[in-house]
Amino acid sequence: MNRSNERAISVTLKSIRLPRFLDHPQQHLDLEHMPEDSSPPSGPSGSSPKSDVSRRLFLQTIGISAATVAAERQAANADAVMKPGGATIIGPMPARTSLQVNGRQLDFIAEPATTLLEALRERCDITGPKEVCDRAACGGCTVLLDERPVASCMMLALDATDRKITTVEGIGTIDAPDPLQEAMAEFDAMQCGFCTPGVVTSAKALLVRNPRPTLHEIRAALSGNLCRCGAYPNIFNAVLVASGQDPVAEPTDRGRTTSGGHA
Numbered sequence: 001m002n003r004s005n006e007r008a009i010s011v012t013l014k015s016i017r018l019p020r021f022l023d024h025p026q027q028h029l030d031l032e033h034m035p036e037d038s039s040p041p042s043g044p045s046g047s048s049p050k051s052d053v054s055r056r057l058f059l060q061t062i063g064i065s066a067a068t069v070a071a072e073r074q075a076a077n078a079d080a081v082m083k084p085g086g087a088t089i090i091g092p093m094p095a096r097t098s099l100q101v102n103g104r105q106l107d108f109i110a111e112p113a114t115t116l117l118e119a120l121r122e123r124c125d126i127t128g129p130k131e132v133c134d135r136a137a138c139g140g141c142t143v144l145l146d147e148r149p150v151a152s153c154m155m156l157a158l159d160a161t162d163r164k165i166t167t168v169e170g171i172g173t174i175d176a177p178d179p180l181q182e183a184m185a186e187f188d189a190m191q192c193g194f195c196t197p198g199v200v201t202s203a204k205a206l207l208v209r210n211p212r213p214t215l216h217e218i219r220a221a222l223s224g225n226l227c228r229c230g231a232y233p234n235i236f237n238a239v240l241v242a243s244g245q246d247p248v249a250e251p252t253d254r255g256r257t258t259s260g261g262h263a
C-alpha cells in the first residue's frame with residue numbers, strides 16, 4: 001500500500017471508534033513511524049518509547065472497524081415495513097436517523113428505541129442536555145423542539161427527525177454568548193451548573209414568546225427545571241435582567257410584591 005493510500009484511509013476513518021489502545025492521536029495518525037510488524041520492539045528496556053502498536057495491527061483494526069460500519073449501514077432500515085396507509089414501521093434493527101440540531105443536519109444509526117437525549121449525547125456528541133432523572137421530572141435534558149421546551153429523555157429520536165432542535169449549544173457560544181447567558185454569568189446563577197443548560201434553554205423559550213416576563217411568569221416557566229443547589233434567586237434575577245428589567249431584592253419571596261414591582 002502506498003503512502004497516499006495510507007493517508008487517505010487514516011483521514012477517512014477518523015470518525016470510526018477505535019479500540020481504546022489505539023485512541024491516541026500519536027498512535028492512530030502517525031503511520032509513518034509505526035513498526036512494520038507487531039514483533040516486540042528491540043531496545044534497552046525491551047519496550048518502544050514511541051508506540052507498541054504496529055502498522056499491520058493498526059491497518060487490520062481499521063479494516064475490521066470499516067467492515068463493521070459498512071455492515072451496520074447496510075442493515076439499517078433494511079427491516080422497515082411500509083404499511084398501506086403510508087406509515088413506515090422501523091425496527092427492530094438499528095435505523096438510519098437524521099436530526100436537524102442547531103442548524104446542522106446530523107445523520108447516524110441508532111436503535112429505534114433510542115431517546116432524543118441519548119441520540120444527542122451519544123451519537124451526535126452534543127452534551128449540553130444532561131441526563132439526570134430520565135423520567136421528565138427535573139428538566140436537566142431540556143431542548144427546544146420547534147422553539148418549545150421538551151424533555152428529550154421522554155422522546156424518541158425517530159419522532160424528532162422532521163423537527164428543528166435547539167440545544168444550549170445553539171443558543172450561544174463562549175465567544176458569542178446570548179444576553180441570557182451573559183446575565184446568568186453576571187448574577188452567578190449557578191453552583192454546580194448541572195441544571196444550567198436546561199434552565200437556559202427553558203428561559204430562552206420563555207423570552208422568545210414573552211420578551212418581558214414578570215417574576216411570576218419566570219417562576220412558572222422554570223417550574224420544571226430543578227436546581228438542587230438552590231440557585232433560583234440568581235436565576236430569576238438573571239432572566240429579569242436579560243429581558244431588560246431590574247433585578248429584585250427577594251426573587252423567591254412568593255406571593256409578595258417585591259422592590260422591583262414584580263408580583
Ligand code: FES
Binds near residue numbers: 135142
Ligand atoms: S433527565 Fe429528562 S427530565 Fe430529568
Ligand code: FES
Binds near residue numbers: 191192193231
Ligand atoms: S446549579 Fe447545581 S443543580 Fe442548579
